[in-house]
Amino acid sequence: MSKLKIVRGYPEYMRESIEAVEKTREKRLKETFPLMSLEERDEILRKFHPDYKEEAKRPVKVGPNKGDLMPHEVADLLEAHPLIKPKDVDLSKVDFNVDILIIGGGGAGMTAALWANYSGVDAENILIVQKLRLGDSNSIMSQGGIQAADKPNDSPVLHYLDVMGGGHFTNDQKLARRLVLDASLIIKWHEELGVMYDRESDDTMVTIHGGGTCRKRMHSARDYTGLEIVRNLKDEVLNKNIPILEFTSAVELLTDEHKQIAGAVLYNMETQEYYVAKAKSTILTTGGFGRLHIQEFPTTNHYGATADGIVLAYRVGAKLRDLEAVQYHPTGVAYPEQIVGLLVTEKVRGLGAQPVNRNGEQFVYPREPRDVEASAIIRECYERNNGVETPTGMKGVWLDSPMIDILHGEGTIAKKLPAMLRQYKRFDIDMTQDPILVFPTLHFQNGGVIINENAETTVQGLFAAGEITGGTHGKNRLMGNSILDYSVFGRIAGITAAKHAKNAKIGKLTLDHVTRYEKMLKEAGIETDRNAPILLPEYRGEKVLSRALDIF
């Protein structure tokens, strides 16, 4: 077939649909599609949300959550052999002996390290282990912002209501309460570090709506909010001389004879050596599972999001929750192919852009909670067949980005969404003039390791914070609550772990749980050559090409 003719970034055949969007724009500027009722939300989720596809899940056969439904991709990791056998590692030779071992150097890990240090643990008694470079994480990619109810017309009570409603009232209430009550002190701490949140002409924070918010409480730093926070955290961790091992993974936790967690076996990804790290407190901040590509979805997540921490925690008996609840961000890039699945920040809708179908019609309120919004887009494309097909056979709907400059004045996109504008410009698409094509993309692990308000897991000596944990957001997180989550619970994990380390006494190191886990796998009749954690996704050869999504 001949090469497609491209007109200002889009295949010529899409131009007709773009014209339809332009035609309805003026009318749409004055009208917003109504919000769904709770019943309508419930119905659209059941019919169209990928989580409700029965064949995509199975009950896990072993461990503390035996019988719970999980996506196959997650169950596969829990029903896999450990990477190491106890005889492979000499536990009598301790390479690192620290008070606090932090596994994962993203937003949660760095926040925990700093607060452990503020709580009196000397920098040299902390160790951050990071699979990629310090700060390489989903945290750095977060664009839209962080929620905090700090304006006079807002309150933590309203924020709490939004969090619970967004999570369909399945959240751990105590975690949700902690999240909203600590939000303002996190903003203040960030200000003191030097994080440059957008301000009005005075000292007032610029705040906007996100999906499912009843007040404008999203604070941002242009659309590089995650980058701005992470680079401040990273710089501070380095200034404090907190030791970091980059390109090193944890492949198994260690316990002692009292079954408390006692550190981890580490693996230098470059030299392929193992290290024994002994610790009084161990904090898991390994993030989520986007790179498992659940149901073959493309993802917004960074390269290392392979659920390693979930596997490690589960093997030592930590309980998990809500892992079947996968967050598909409503607006991932559907075109151009090179960046399919990357994030189109919710801030684009927060600033007024409406999702519209190929005829230029609205079909959903622009800022429903994420799972509801995503379901509506899937329905529009696949049941109603009102999507736009891309040259690779994907479908998507338009996000009418030119509305932003019309609503807020020319130059708003350039000023408030420089990352988005830059990303599309690279592919000759000018989002100030033309709408952009979007479809849901795998974004966030709603569930995870169970923690309490002190960031303690169900296992002694093991703490967790950030995307690896479950409960705070129930079955669906709202925009702007993930940075908040890793900040609030990263801080608490650092403080609690510091306190725990003061009195903890670690006995003889063992990997007995590995032997027990292997026995459990055998008893459950699981025969497999899978190993976990997987550490990095596999994209060699054809596997790197765009995924063919089979929605229905």
Place this chain on the structure above:
Amino acid sequence: MTEKKTMATIYIMGKAYKVPSTLTIMKAIEYAGYRFIRGCGCRGGFCGACTTFYRVKNDYKLNVDLACQKIIEDGMYIVQLPFIPAEKPIWDLNKMKPTTDEVISVFPEITRCLSCNVCTAACPQDIEVMRAIQALRRGDLEKTVDLTFDCIACGACSIRCPAEITHYQVFQLARRAYGKYVMPKAKHVEERIKEIESGKFDEEIQRLMETSVDNLKGIYEKREIEPE
């Protein structure tokens, strides 16, 4: 509407591979059979891990871009530079003043800037790097901060700089000093923290926690939504 796959030849550190011509450099390297440990981070243009230098056939020009964002060209010679050899100077912001002199005292080499603008040409984010350095020399901290906000610290500028400046580190210090000292602290944040500490919202949240889910749903649906 499916387009036929056309192939292109790229040279990864000199070694030729045929790969689909529409891939980004990052995906092309993976398609060729490499598995990244370094040189790959967020895959979305935010982390600066995949800085890549390249030349194309019949062109002397040395280019630099992010592997995750740049589409390959036929006959492209590529090498990644996943780490910029530079120590990060340690600073204590609490003991610093937000002045350009303070930044220059940590990085005196910025006074060696030749205004050659090679740094700007190298920047995959299209930041006016040289202007930002010159603004510092003029005493205009705010200009430096504004120009460099979108810096992802990939370090391409610093590899090309004849004055051997590590720009991304200079800008990080400038932004932190500015964010900490020059930007006003939000009073409404301060006030809300005091209210929370005084327990102002505790009872109301407790009530919401204790009420039935049906009741909570009712309260949720009736909550007023702040207009645009």
